[in-house]
Amino acid sequence: xxxxxxxxxxxxYTIIAGFxxxxxxxxxxxxxxxxxxxxxxxxxxxxxxxxxxxxxETPVRVWLYYNDQYALRAQAIRLINDTILEATFQMxxxxxxxxxxxxxxxxxxxxxxxxSLLPIALTLRQTKVSxxxxxSAWTIHPxxxxxxxxxxxxxxxxxxxETIRNTYFHVPMWFVLLFLLAASVWYSIKYLxxxxxxxxxxxxxxxxxxxxxxxxxxxxxxxxANYTWGKPWSNDIKQLMTAVALLIYFAYFILRGSFxxxxxxxxxxxxxxxxxxASLLPLLYxxxxxxxxLHPGATGNPAFGxxxxxxxxRAVFYPAIIGWTLLGFWIADLRLRLQRLKDKALGVD
Amino acid sequence: xxWRNLLPLLHKxxxxxxxxxxxxxxxxxxxxxxxxxxxxxxxxxxxxxWNTLFWLIILFASINAVVKxxxxxxxxxxxxxxxxxxPAVLVLAKVLYNxxxxxxxxGLATVAFALVTSSPVQRWSLFTGxxxxxxxxxxxxxxxxxxxxxxxxxxxxxxxILSFPVVLPILLxxxxxxxxxxxxxxxPVETWPDVRNLLAVDAILVALVFVLFPYIWxx
Numbered sequence: 222x223x224x225x226x227x228x229x230x231x232x233x234y235t236i237i238a239g240f241x242x243x244x245x246x247x248x249x250x251x252x253x254x255x256x257x258x259x260x261x262x263x264x265x266x267x268x269x270x271x272x273x274x275x276x277x278e279t280p281v282r283v284w285l286y287y288n289d290q291y292a293l294r295a296q297a298i299r300l301i302n303d304t305i306l307e308a309t310f311q312m313x314x315x316x317x318x319x320x321x322x323x324x325x326x327x328x329x330x331x332x333x334x335x336x337s338l339l340p341i342a343l344t345l346r347q348t349k350v351s352x353x354x355x356x357s358a359w360t361i362h363p364x365x366x367x368x369x370x371x372x373x374x375x376x377x378x379x380x381x382x383e384t385i386r387n388t389y390f391h392v393p394m395w396f397v398l399l400f401l402l403a404a405s406v407w408y409s410i411k412y413l414x415x416x417x418x419x420x421x422x423x424x425x426x427x428x429x430x431x432x433x434x435x436x437x438x439x440x441x442x443x444x445x446a447n448y449t450w451g452k453p454w455s456n457d458i459k460q461l462m463t464a465v466a467l468l469i470y471f472a473y474f475i476l477r478g479s480f481x482x483x484x485x486x487x488x489x490x491x492x493x494x495x496x497x498x499a500s501l502l503p504l505l506y507x508x509x510x511x512x513x514x515l516h517p518g519a520t521g522n523p524a525f526g527x528x529x530x531x532x533x534x535r536a537v538f539y540p541a542i543i544g545w546t547l548l549g550f551w552i553a554d555l556r557l558r559l560q561r562l563k564d565k566a567l568g569v570d
Numbered sequence: 571x572x573w574r575n576l577l578p579l580l581h582k583x584x585x586x587x588x589x590x591x592x593x594x595x596x597x598x599x600x601x602x603x604x605x606x607x608x609x610x611x612x613x614x615x616x617x618x619x620w621n622t623l624f625w626l627i628i629l630f631a632s633i634n635a636v637v638k639x640x641x642x643x644x645x646x647x648x649x650x651x652x653x654x655x656x657p658a659v660l661v662l663a664k665v666l667y668n669x670x671x672x673x674x675x676x677g678l679a680t681v682a683f684a685l686v687t688s689s690p691v692q693r694w695s696l697f698t699g700x701x702x703x704x705x706x707x708x709x710x711x712x713x714x715x716x717x718x719x720x721x722x723x724x725x726x727x728x729x730x731i732l733s734f735p736v737v738l739p740i741l742l743x744x745x746x747x748x749x750x751x752x753x754x755x756x757x758p759v760e761t762w763p764d765v766r767n768l769l770a771v772d773a774i775l776v777a778l779v780f781v782l783f784p785y786i787w788x789x
Contacts, residue, residue, distance in 0.1 A: 413785050468731075469735040475731060476732060479722040493732060495778070496782060497735060499774060500775065501735075502774075504738065
């Protein structure tokens, strides 16, 4: 009983916190995003969830910075509204490195609302070959004394924006799928050890609910991929893996259905379940070597866990996994009871 | 486990195949017609296309060749074999025989395919090795799945749908290995990781076959 209540509480918490907690403020883009050395240019910073006009004691500071050493600070700032500000820069006559252009990061530091950053926001081009020593504008105002964003909020990620909340719904589906399929295989092994009809029922039901969660994970992932990767299906390795897992279990149900003798059906389905699940494991090892993944944490993509999954997200993500897993087992439990009653009514048991 | 029965059982498989020559001829004709259809249909396959087509031919020919292993003898006679020999030895004999059969079919397909299309293969020794590894891997997976499917009625379809997810990693690795055979002989290619993966998969499958087969044959 307690675990059913826990699952409801955790899933409700996931939904409420997942949807209501705001995102941290960030910078969406800057306009123009190309500038030439030596010119004076006004650049508009478009913020996301920012509060540029919130009153402060010290002024808002804006930088375009290259690295820890070289940064350009805006000479004048005009706050247009909460999400747009215009900063005027006097671009130096030379670049910090011998290149034809450098990529600069945009940084806005608001004393009360906190600092927000956009990596690789602007391209600064070298117009003519620079002469003389490095312009002091690069080093005179280093990035310092940044103000942290306070409060409970999720990280802001360009391209993800609000869809970062899908982490609490899409990712746990994969966990639940694995747990349920593992439970299904466990009952298949038990059936082979001791042929009782109930073990077979358990194996089939856990596989069914596992497939349900696999489909949910696939759909929620495709919606997310459509938004962030541009198309719903991009032959990503994790998509392929899920597709293969679903194929295996569809085949499992076809096999179960193709016998008239229930004992035979249960025994052979259990054998296939173990065989197929065990051959899924090399797939986990082999496929990633062949296909690049767009998922975080693969082939050079930043992983969840370094900076993306910060403590605020963990506070929702881990309860979400537990909550969805318990919910999955509850659904399986209900189906199982229903199936037992049906079999009893039919006199099969 | 009594390994003495292995050779007589292998011999039995061969004799049986020879007596039912029409089945063997059927598979050979199947491979030849598939190659012929590709020859008529496709213009001039590029190396990646050649690779895909070749392994698809092998895949379907293998399924068709192996699917009959457990149905060509009557249930009563099979029961008799199970009393004479250990089921594990029996299934091992079938796996070995099927591996041999698939290697022959693979050789046939290679020759037939090379005759009608210009084969991009440059390293024949590596390609032969790939074919041999593929035959063994496919033989293990398909023999086991066909043992399951033999208990049901719609045999061929069932073998296909049950085994596709299982052989997918094997097929992809084989295709990568055979793509490596297209590079000129002087160029260094890294094939050991793929070979090692295939051997590991084979080891897992063989272990599963030994553990699980005793649950299949008894009725």
